[in-house]
Amino acid sequence: MTKWLWFKLVAVLALVGVIVGVCFLEDRMVKDALGEVNTRCYEIETAIQENGGIVNGEVASLVDNLEYEWFKKESGLCFLVNHKNTEQLGVEIVRLKTYIDEEEEIEFYVSLNIIKNYVETFQHFMGAGVENIL
Numbered sequence: 310m311t312k313w314l315w316f317k318l319v320a321v322l323a324l325v326g327v328i329v330g331v332c333f334l335e336d337r338m339v340k341d342a343l344g345e346v347n348t349r350c351y352e353i354e355t356a357i358q359e360n361g362g363i364v365n366g367e368v369a370s371l372v373d374n375l376e377y378e379w380f381k382k383e384s385g386l387c388f389l390v391n392h393k394n395t396e397q398l399g400v401e402i403v404r405l406k407t408y409i410d411e412e413e414e415i416e417f418y419v420s421l422n423i424i425k426n427y428v429e430t431f432q433h434f435m436g437a438g439v440e441n442i443l
Contacts, residue, residue: 338382338385338386339386339431341382342379342382342383342385342386343428343431345378345379345382346375346378346379346398346424346428347425347428349371349374349375349378350375350421350424350425350428352371353368353371353372353375353405353421354421356368356371362414363408363409363412363414363417364409364412368409369406369409372402372405372406372409373406375402375405376402376403376405376406379398379399379402380399383395383398383399395431397427398424398427398428398431401420401423401424401427402424404416404420405417405420405421405424408420
């Protein structure tokens with residue numbers, strides 16, 4: 310084999326290695342971000358059950374923490390994942406705050422369940438995908 314053929318072979322292998330590495334990085338980032346949202350949703354549900362409703366400081370604080378953590382992680386995900394896919398989750402998190410202010414408990418639970426549903430479905434279609442890199 311000539312030097313040029315070896316160079317092409319090494320270049321192709323390096324390119325494939327980089328693509329595989331970025332796919333695994335994307336998968337890890339998505340799982341971490343969505344796992345964090347899921348954990349915080351269950352913390353909110355627990356706080357509601359312990360305190361007897363959504364209108365209290367602990368629930369408001371947990372929703373604020375959820376919003377902060379999501380928007381922090383979402384900015385990192387936007388480099389690898391289509392932003393429109395993650396935008397709706399942020400909208401639902403903001404709605405949680407509105408429902409606390411308006412004391413609308415049923416809508417709060419609906420929005421919280423929508424967030425958990427998004428987390429579950431996002432984990433299925435976000436992840437290691439070469440089309441997101443290209």
